[in-house]
Amino acid sequence: MLANGFKIDVIASMNDFSENAEPRPTPAVTQAWIGLMRAQRRVLSAIEADFKKAGLPPLGWYDVLWELVQAADGKLRPFEIESRTLLAQYNLSRLIDRLEREGLVRREAFDADGRGRWVVITDKGRAMRARMWQVYSSSIEAHVGAKLSADDAQQLASLLTKLR
Amino acid sequence: MLANGFKIDVIASMNDFSENAEPRPTPAVTQAWIGLMRAQRRVLSAIEADFKKAGLPPLGWYDVLWELVQAADGKLRPFEIESRTLLAQYNLSRLIDRLEREGLVRREAFDADGRGRWVVITDKGRAMRARMWQVYSSSIEAHVGAKLSADDAQQLASLLTKLR
DNA sequence: TTAAAGTAGATGCATTTACATGTATGTATG
DNA sequence: CATACATACATGTAAATGCATCTACTTTAA
Structure with a gap:
């Protein structure tokens, strides 16, 4: 779920796939998504731990x-x-x-x-x-x-x- | 993970537990958490579906x-x-x-x-x-x-x- | 040294989840 | 009405996950 890879990847996709290019996310969008995944997981597992305790x-x-x-x-x-x-x-x-x-x-x-x-x-x-x-x-x-x-x-x- | 229940619950906790009260989240905080859960799930399952396809x-x-x-x-x-x-x-x-x-x-x-x-x-x-x-x-x-x-x-x- | 405690990683077993499909019932169409 | 299709829910089976524990090392410190 973590994809700090946007830098290389977006550039690669622009180079290699620019003709029939599908839309690629901006770094901010990718960071938002990665942040969403990480934050949700972190908080969820903390909450689940509290429940179990x-x-x-x-x-x-x-x-x-x-x-x-x-x-x-x-x-x-x-x-x-x-x-x-x-x-x-x-x-x-x-x-x-x-x-x-x-x-x-x-x-x-x-x-x-x-x-x-x-x-x-x-x-x-x-x-x-x-x-x-x-x-x-x-x-x-x-x-x-x-x-x-x-x-x-x-x-x-x-x-x-x-x-x- | 959805807990739109803050209205009743926060009030209840203020009434019933106000003495040794633990800190309760504001509605905005609860909404942020619920939103985080829902958004993450929605997007994740959409992405997983794309992967499977x-x-x-x-x-x-x-x-x-x-x-x-x-x-x-x-x-x-x-x-x-x-x-x-x-x-x-x-x-x-x-x-x-x-x-x-x-x-x-x-x-x-x-x-x-x-x-x-x-x-x-x-x-x-x-x-x-x-x-x-x-x-x-x-x-x-x-x-x-x-x-x-x-x-x-x-x-x-x-x-x-x-x-x- | 050497026993005790710690760390890295794997694994047996129970629970949960995913996927496909099943069963029962309902709705629509000719 | 008969057939086809849709909907509500359940379930068999396989895969993934959680939990506890195990094995193999390393480090600590007596």
């Missing part, structure tokens, strides 16, 4: 629980969770398995469409999410907030929005 | 090959690659296995220290890296460069640098 399940669980807490009646269809979390369908299916095994959610029939299911958060699931947030929030503050001014955070959030 | 190996291979190309004599010790790429030791060890199986690198003895190894990039490895960069660079441009002004890219790169 606290005896909590992986961060991915939080997203699903959070979406369910947000939803009316604490329930969503799998495909809804999928689009909200960007999880792949097969990964979500198995993540729900694990959550269900731990009693944090349960699957229920969705009568209006025989193909569908409800995923319903349980009280235990709500409690777990709240407990996770305690760790998560202070972890975000430590690994992100502490390193940015208020303005930086605003700007960063707004720039990242553009990458959709 | 081009019949190329996973993006992770690029990093290692790139570091080797950068290095003097095209070789590095595994622990050096590790720190440059942020890969876990055991993951790198197995990634090198795969690269070696494909003839892109080879392991050589490191005489000065019997515990050490050299990882040396082969010609085939150099060629592969160059081929990957063709796809990678245009993919970065498409999924990152195209969505940011020159100024945006500069700012984003610089903000992300602060997260170390």
Whole structure:
């Protein structure tokens, strides 16, 4: 994911492929992408470490629980969770398995469409999410907030929005 | 990793935990973090898709090959690659296995220290890296460069640098 | 020296992820 | 209505990852 290689590469591509040249990123763009990869990895692994230290399940669980807490009646269809979390369908299916095994959610029939299911958060699931947030929030503050001014955070959030 | 939950949660934590309160992130900080996660995932999966479409190996291979190309004599010790790429030791060890199986690198003895190894990039490895960069660079441009002004890219790169 | 502790790297095993495909149900078209 | 195609979700299998531990050395220091 790191590609500090833009200098040589861009030049090479300009020389060797200039005829039917595809657009190449500027150094700033490449640095932005590499920075995005590195920053995300660093912070994510720091957060995951905090979770593990606290005896909590992986961060991915939080997203699903959070979406369910947000939803009316604490329930969503799998495909809804999928689009909200960007999880792949097969990964979500198995993540729900694990959550269900731990009693944090349960699957229920969705009568209006025989193909569908409800995923319903349980009280235990709500409690777990709240407990996770305690760790998560202070972890975000430590690994992100502490390193940015208020303005930086605003700007960063707004720039990242553009990458959709 | 999405946690749009700061509204409720920050308030809750202020109410319920204000005595020995750990620092909580501001909404902007949380949004920056969520944005970082989402943007990275989105772009990464778009890039991985481009790689697959081009019949190329996973993006992770690029990093290692790139570091080797950068290095003097095209070789590095595994622990050096590790720190440059942020890969876990055991993951790198197995990634090198795969690269070696494909003839892109080879392991050589490191005489000065019997515990050490050299990882040396082969010609085939150099060629592969160059081929990957063709796809990678245009993919970065498409999924990152195209969505940011020159100024945006500069700012984003610089903000992300602060997260170390 | 030599035992203890540290470092570099590999590896067995369990869990997770990716990919392809399967099963069941729904919708659309002729 | 019958056939074709689409959608929602699950799952078998292979590959990648995480974790703990192992082996082989090196360094430290008694």
